[in-house]
Amino acid sequence: MASVDLRDNLLGISWVDSGWVPILNPSNVLEYFSERSNPFYDRTCNNEVVKMQRLTLDHLNQMVGVEYILLHAQEPILYIVRKQQRQSPTQVIPLADYYIIAGVVYQAPDLGSVISSRVLSAVHGIQSAFDEAMSFCRYHPSKGYWWHFKDQEEKERVKPKSKRKEEPSSLFQRQRVDTLLLDLRNKFPPTFYQPKPGEKPLPVEVKKEPEVPVETVKPPEERETKPPAPPGPARPPPQTTPNKPPPEKRARLQ
Numbered sequence: 587m588a589s590v591d592l593r594d595n596l597l598g599i600s601w602v603d604s605g606w607v608p609i610l611n612p613s614n615v616l617e618y619f620s621e622r623s624n625p626f627y628d629r630t631c632n633n634e635v636v637k638m639q640r641l642t643l644d645h646l647n648q649m650v651g652v653e654y655i656l657l658h659a660q661e662p663i664l665y666i667v668r669k670q671q672r673q674s675p676t677q678v679i680p681l682a683d684y685y686i687i688a689g690v691v692y693q694a695p696d697l698g699s700v701i702s703s704r705v706l707s708a709v710h711g712i713q714s715a716f717d718e719a720m721s722f723c724r725y726h727p728s729k730g731y732w733w734h735f736k737d738q739e740e741k742e743r744v745k746p747k748s749k750r751k752e753e754p755s756s757l758f759q760r761q762r763v764d765t766l767l768l769d770l771r772n773k774f775p776p777t778f779y780q781p782k783p784g785e786k787p788l789p790v791e792v793k794k795e796p797e798v799p800v801e802t803v804k805p806p807e808e809r810e811t812k813p814p815a816p817p818g819p820a821r822p823p824p825q826t827t828p829n830k831p832p833p834e835k836r837a838r839l840q
Contacts, residue, residue, distance in 0.1 A: 596693045601625055607689035612659040615686065616643070619654065619667050626684055626691055628652055632672070647675045663688055 606618045620627050620637065632646050632653040646653045650672055658666040665686040671679040683694040695703070724734045777789060 596626060597695050597699060599625065600690050600692050602690045604689070610665070610686075610689060611661065612656060612665070615659070615665045616654060616656055616667065619684070619686070619691065624691065626693060627654075628669070631669075646672070650674070652681070657683065 601624050603618065603621055603623065606614075606621075610618060616633065620633060630652065632649045632651045633643075635649070636643060636645055643655075646655070653670060653672055655668050655670065656665065657668040658664075667684045667686065668680060669682045669684070671681055673679065682696075685692055685694055722733050722735050723731065725731050781788065
């Protein structure tokens with residue numbers, strides 16, 4: 587007799603024998619469950635011993651070990667079989683429950699398996715949500731982080747583009763670059779020039795206009811007192827020369 591390894595995970599499999607399905611009833615459901623092809627049945631159980639000795643199931647209460655009992659029956663569709671460890675005629679420890687629906691046998695999951703499955707499903711959903719959220723995240727060193735959704739692209743495509751207002755042009759845009767460079771060259775002439783490539787640069791002679799001496803005004807105490815001139819014929823007033831404006835100062839190169 588082959589035995590089933592209790593360490594195997596049987597929650598993901600099922601078993602059915604179509605020949606038994608039309609005749610299933612509470613009196614023969616344990617015999618159906620004890621078929622050799624059923625992976626949920628343990629061949630070392632007390633039910634197998636009673637079956638080999640041609641005894642009734644009432645003798646199971648007097649034995650010690652693993653046994654199977656019919657826990658609940660709802661004809662003709664549902665039967666529940668329990669696997670338990672009998673320690674005395676009045677003391678048993680449940681090990682597993684199996685439900686038979688329309689002849690198909692399934693193992694009922696325990697509380698730990700249910701909680702583990704629910705937690706795993708929740709973690710998978712949260713991880714999928716984080717992965718989807720990260721797919722919409724964008725980053726640029728000058729802008730930082732922002733969200734870029736697909737719906738936003740569709741709205742931008744459907745939304746009519748508004749005309750951008752024309753900004754007034756600047757002075758640099760209105761004037762040519764060469765005009766500005768020529769103006770800068772006149773304001774700040776070069777101090778050296780190079781006749782040929784590789785030769786020593788020569789200084790540029792800048793002609794300086796003569797400066798007009800500025801008369802210093804002496805204080806009244808230092809002024810010389812002259813005697814009044816004697817009366818005589820009137821002299822013509824001296825001709826005044828027009829004042830020459832001072833030379834234009836050149837701006838310094840900063």
